[in-house]
Amino acid sequence: MARDVQITFDCADPAALAAFWADALGYRVQGPPSGFESWDEALEAMGVPPERRNDASAVLDPEGTGPRLFFQRVPEGKRAKNRVHLDVRAAPGLTGDARMAALEAEAERLVSRGATRLGRFEPAPPLDAGHIVLADPEGNEFCLD
Known part of the structure; x- marks a missing residue:
């Protein structure tokens, strides 16, 4: 079930x-x-x-x-890297430069709302289509992919 x-x-x-x-x-x-x-x-x-x-x-x-x-x-702050994180699907169906451009646009939007940019990972076919790592306003890491 x-x-x-x-x-x-x-x-x-x-x-x-x-x-x-x-x-x-x-x-x-x-x-x-x-x-x-x-x-x-x-x-x-x-x-x-x-x-x-x-x-x-x-x-x-x-x-x-x-x-x-x-x-x-909770009274304590974040202490270490997340072991579980959210992947936010910000470029469904897109590949290559179009995908990364869509991810960049969403990253800029979220940074303007309090996120912190942590890194960009370029596409590495066939297994990695590329993604951007951000942290929310309290430091919780998440990926735009």
Whole structure:
């Protein structure tokens, strides 16, 4: 039986990191529970103190096919290279120079929104079509491929 998957990020600022990934993936920030106009209103009704209202956030695929990304505040910062990372498919169906140009355009867009560029890997056929490595605003590595 196939199972749904949620990808969880430990981070310092769940709301900001959720906004970055929603933009990067074309997702949307998960809305508040039914009956509430905003998360602040919902959390107030739940008795969550103001200093705890950015403890978590999530983003959803608007088409409902991709995994939910969950962001939870933790006290410690990132310490080492990720052992698991996301590959963001930014150039589907493209090859060669057209592929790398599309990846560069997306890399520039994400850098303007807080990502850091870490490296570019040129195509090395037949197994590697080329990719660009970035880090999100909290240093989590991901690839544009």
